[in-house]
Amino acid sequence: MSTQASGTYQVTGWEEEPYDARDDVIKLTRARITNSFSGDIEGEGSADCLMAYPSETYASFVGLQRVVGSVGGRSGSFILQTSGVFENGVAKADWFVVPDSGTGDLKGLSGKGGYVSTDQTTCDVKLEYDLG
Numbered sequence: 001m002s003t004q005a006s007g008t009y010q011v012t013g014w015e016e017e018p019y020d021a022r023d024d025v026i027k028l029t030r031a032r033i034t035n036s037f038s039g040d041i042e043g044e045g046s047a048d049c050l051m052a053y054p055s056e057t058y059a060s061f062v063g064l065q066r067v068v069g070s071v072g073g074r075s076g077s078f079i080l081q082t083s084g085v086f087e088n089g090v091a092k093a094d095w096f097v098v099p100d101s102g103t104g105d106l107k108g109l110s111g112k113g114g115y116v117s118t119d120q121t122t123c124d125v126k127l128e129y130d131l132g
Contacts, residue, residue, distance in 0.1 A: 002111070002128045005071060007039015011121040016051070027053040035065070041127060043069015049082070059086040064098070071129060076104025084114070091117040097129065108132030 013034035020028040028051070035045035049063030061084055068077040079101035084093025094114040102109035111129030118124055 002130050003072060005040035005113075005125075005127040005129060007037060007041050007125055008118075009035040009037045009041075009045065009115070009123050009125055011123075012036050019050075029053070031061075031063075033063075033065075037067065037069060037125070039125070041067065041069065041071050041125065043067055045080075047080075047082070051086075057088050060084075061086065061093070065095075071106060071109065071127070072131070074105035074131065076102055076106030076109075078102045078106050078109050089120075091115070091123065095127075097127075106131070 011033060014031060016029050016031040018027060019030050031049045031051060033047040037043050037045060045065045045067045047063050047065035049061045051059050051061040053059045063082045065080045065082060066077060067080060079098040080095040081098050082093050082095040084091060096112040097110050109129060109131055111127050113127035115123040115125040
């Protein structure tokens, strides 16, 4: 039976650089992002994301994030694979736990969820999970 986790994460670091910057095509960037999770998920996240900016108000992104901390009171780490968009100032993403990525008490963790930004540095997060 799945458990629903919710909480927030606060962006604590953001380093973004173009990796294909041409004047006549869509801008492509790579970002290294750090986060601090609170709520049912507690801990620190470290993500690398690839982003495409077809306009000034829209971006599409994919990424991988390692979370080190606890879920539902059980400690360890796991990887989230993320896919989302940034549109008109709001980031929305879906994510899932990469299979077999859980360590420690989170070994066997599976799940999916996502987040929505509430401002430029804070996101409301959800994760529906099972601990095999």
